[in-house]
Amino acid sequence: MNLPVLIDGVTTPSAEASVSVFDQAVQRGLGCFEAMRSYGGCVFRLDAHLDRLDRSASALGLELPARDDLSRWIVAQADAGTALPGDGSAVRVFVTGGIEGIAGSSRVIVTVASPPPRPASLRLASVEAPWHPAGRWSELTGAKTISYAPNMAAREKARSRGSDDALLTSVDGVVLEGPTFTVAWVNDSRVYTPSLDLGILSSITRTALLEVAAEVGVPVVEGHFGLEVVKDADEVVALSTFKEIVPVMAIDDRPLDVGPLTVTLQAGLRALIEKECR
Numbered sequence: 001m002n003l004p005v006l007i008d009g010v011t012t013p014s015a016e017a018s019v020s021v022f023d024q025a026v027q028r029g030l031g032c033f034e035a036m037r038s039y040g041g042c043v044f045r046l047d048a049h050l051d052r053l054d055r056s057a058s059a060l061g062l063e064l065p066a067r068d069d070l071s072r073w074i075v076a077q078a079d080a081g082t083a084l085p086g087d088g089s090a091v092r093v094f095v096t097g098g099i100e101g102i103a104g105s106s107r108v109i110v111t112v113a114s115p116p117p118r119p120a121s122l123r124l125a126s127v128e129a130p131w132h133p134a135g136r137w138s139e140l141t142g143a144k145t146i147s148y149a150p151n152m153a154a155r156e157k158a159r160s161r162g163s164d165d166a167l168l169t170s171v172d173g174v175v176l177e178g179p180t181f182t183v184a185w186v187n188d189s190r191v192y193t194p195s196l197d198l199g200i201l202s203s204i205t206r207t208a209l210l211e212v213a214a215e216v217g218v219p220v221v222e223g224h225f226g227l228e229v230v231k232d233a234d235e236v237v238a239l240s241t242f243k244e245i246v247p248v249m250a251i252d253d254r255p256l257d258v259g260p261l262t263v264t265l266q267a268g269l270r271a272l273i274e275k276e277c278r
């Protein structure tokens with residue numbers, strides 16, 4: 001079922017929803033986005049998503065509409081999404097770069113659809129990502145831009161090796177993130193995760209995981225870790241808005257098991273979502 005799209009707040013049938021072929025989003029990949037999950041019409045951590053969209057837009061020099069308008073459009077689409085079958089909906093916001101030299105031609109698109117199916121587990125292949133900031137700073141570090149081609153190419157590389165997705169590493173073998181998810185792992189009853197100074201996305205699920213770990217009394221260590229450390233972990237998980245917390249069952253040729261802390265963290269995240277969204 002394709003629900004209508006909001007373009008600059010105007011309801012548009014999905015078959016008619018379009019942007020100009022001259023928009024820099026089309027021609028140069030200039031734009032930013034957010035992908036949110038709504039549960040029964042409630043968007044989990046809407047403010048955090050809007051804050052990140054704000055940071056992404058200002059990194060690209062794009063102006064956003066008033067926060068109240070954005071928020072209203074997102075909530076309206078989340079509400080429309082309650083008509084979809086299944087567990088909640090995916091609400092996505094795209095802000096395009098607009099047509100060069102034409103003020104006000106940037107478009108804000110808000111879509112709603114069924115979320116991608118949540119995998120029960122993932123097998124990852126390590127893929128070197130020389131394009132990733134990996135600790136070097138640039139104007140766009142941490143921005144969620146629509147230019148995801150390197151991420152998608154890394155995923156394809158992993159799939160061509162028989163894995164489900166990629167585990168990105170720096171050229172020095174430091175573990176970064178997945179193409180569309182954060183990673184964390186458990187060793188000696190502690191949770192480890194790459195630190196944000198590596199230029200990984202400041203994932204909203206990662207923040208929620210840190211809160212859940214604190215709630216259940218599990219220490220968290222953020223830092224720079226090599227691939228071998230992660231392969232030797234007791235448990236490894238992938239985190240994102242759509243995946244929530246998914247166990248990783250293999251990295252390259254190293255098999256892994258679902259462990260007890262993964263189950264605890266999964267339940268803790270679900271409880272947090274229920275608390276904020278039900």
Ligand SMILES: Cc1ncc(COP(=O)(O)O)c(C=O)c1O
Nearest residue numbers: 180181182201203204205240241
């Ligand atoms: C590169 C990258 N890292 C991590 C994430 C997870 O972020 P969030 O938890 O906010 O969905 C995403 C989500 O799209 C991503 O693209």
